[in-house]
Amino acid sequence: xxxxxxxxxxxxxxxxxxxxxxxxxxxxxxxxxxxxxxxxxxxxxxxxxxxxxxxxxxxxxxxxxxxx
Amino acid sequence: xxxxxxxxxxxxxxxxxxxxxxxxxxxxxxxxxxxxxxxxxxxxxxxxxxxxxxxxxxxxxxxxxxxxxxxxxxxxxxxxxxxxxxxxxxxxxxxxxxxxxxxxxxxxxxxxxxxxxxxxxxxxxxxxxxxxxxxxxxxxxxxxxxxxxxxxxxxxxxxxxxxxxxxxxxxxxxxxxxxxxxxxxxxxxxxxxxxxxxxxxxxxxxxxxxxxxxxxxxxxxxxxxxxxxxxxxxxxxxxxxxxxxxxxxxxxxxxxxxx
Numbered sequence: 001x002x003x004x005x006x007x008x009x010x011x012x013x014x015x016x017x018x019x020x021x022x023x024x025x026x027x028x029x030x031x032x033x034x035x036x037x038x039x040x041x042x043x044x045x046x047x048x049x050x051x052x053x054x055x056x057x058x059x060x061x062x063x064x065x066x067x068x
Numbered sequence: 069x070x071x072x073x074x075x076x077x078x079x080x081x082x083x084x085x086x087x088x089x090x091x092x093x094x095x096x097x098x099x100x101x102x103x104x105x106x107x108x109x110x111x112x113x114x115x116x117x118x119x120x121x122x123x124x125x126x127x128x129x130x131x132x133x134x135x136x137x138x139x140x141x142x143x144x145x146x147x148x149x150x151x152x153x154x155x156x157x158x159x160x161x162x163x164x165x166x167x168x169x170x171x172x173x174x175x176x177x178x179x180x181x182x183x184x185x186x187x188x189x190x191x192x193x194x195x196x197x198x199x200x201x202x203x204x205x206x207x208x209x210x211x212x213x214x215x216x217x218x219x220x221x222x223x224x225x226x227x228x229x230x231x232x233x234x235x236x237x238x239x240x241x242x243x244x245x246x247x248x249x250x251x252x253x254x255x256x257x258x259x260x261x262x263x264x265x266x267x268x269x270x271x272x273x274x275x276x277x278x279x280x281x282x283x284x285x286x287x288x289x290x291x292x293x294x295x296x297x298x299x300x301x302x303x304x305x306x307x308x309x310x311x312x313x314x315x316x317x318x319x320x321x322x323x324x325x326x327x
Contacts, residue, residue, distance in 0.1 A: 007117040031124050034161035036154065041161050059117065061158045065090035065099070065128045066114025066144045 004056040013052055020047040022058070033062050070306045072299075075274050077251050078167070078199045078220040080138070082109045085268070086298045087140070087253065089278025090114075093287065096131040102281055103137065105291035111137045112169055112276065114144040115159050134164070140201070142169035147182070149189045156193050168193060169223070169255075169276075170202045179229040183210045187217055194218035203255050206240035208247050215248045222248055223255035223276060226267060230279045232259025235267055245271045261290075261297035268301025269309070 001012040006022070013022060019042055023029045035042040036059040042050055074081040087110040093099035103111060111132060124130075132139065141159035146152040149172060156168045172189050174182030186202050187210070193200050194217060201221045202214050211222045224244055227233035234257060235241060245252045254267040255276040267275055275298055284290035 007120070026118075026120055028118055028120070028124070031118070031127060032129055032162050032164075033118055034158040034163075036158055039154065041157050044161070044163070059154075059158070061115050061155075061162070062118045062127065063113040063129050063139070063141060063159075063162060064116045064119075065093065066112075066116075066142070 002052065002054040004052050004058060006058045007060060017052050018048055019050040022052060023047065031062055033060055035060050072302050072306060075251065084109045085274040085302060086295060087274060087276040088281060090128060091278050092282040096128065098287055100131055102287040102291040105288045106281065107295040109138055110140050112140045112142050115141055115155050139164050140167055140169050143171045146171060147173050149185045152189045153192055156198060160198065166197055167199045170200050181205055187213050190214055190217040190219050206237045208240065208243045211244045211248050215250050219250060221251040221253055223253045225256040226254050226263065227257030229256045231257050232280060233257050234259055234263035238270055241272065242270050261293040264294050264297040265301035268298055269305050271305050
């Protein structure tokens, strides 16, 4: 297992996992989201091909209510 | 008879000159009903970390019909160029469009924009292919710099976000409209219908509001009031108001009165 940070919280994930696996594990694979890994956008076409690495910092966002 | 045309921003046209937000509503049902009553076609949304405890079905976006509404993500809550740029990139990656309502806030209490950061972020995002609509103050020079930086509209505030104080500096808003070629959308501080009408009477192209509707006692009724106010103000502007006079000018004949 390796440790990555997702939205400010540390998580243990499988060593061979890819971003797509992480989204499924988080239960958000069907939502309109965007992923930033170590301050770079991960293109959605690459979710299945981007392996997670020890110490990765993810920000996963969605659209929420907010006028300003 | 004088008639209004469409609001066109970055090659996209809208019939409604009123844009609305999605924050502060009691619940999603009220939000949907208010949006409907407002006649708006553009709806702003914020970008935040996914709430991993909430079920997908509750996601706010599920309640907005993207066939009828154009979603405009914003960078609400961003206090630096870096945060705003990262947020804009994430918003674009979420896959709806390359439009972004850019906010770079300079002060927590007033939520007034950091105009220096705003201009810088606008330049950067324009270079990355975004269509940038910056939330700015009522400073003509800043508005001009935003236009030069490649923004597709300028959005001067009427008064601070959520304050409902209406237009505090109408002259400056008019100066901005006269000086830039871009669409001018008054954004922030509109509290009630007369504020919206007053803004449109200055000649601006549209209005964006959130709290004015969402925090009204009856948001659906207020949304309808705002729709009418924006239309009334626009028509009054196009109709060309009478000049103000210092003294009275009688409207009835001065001869033929009984004695």
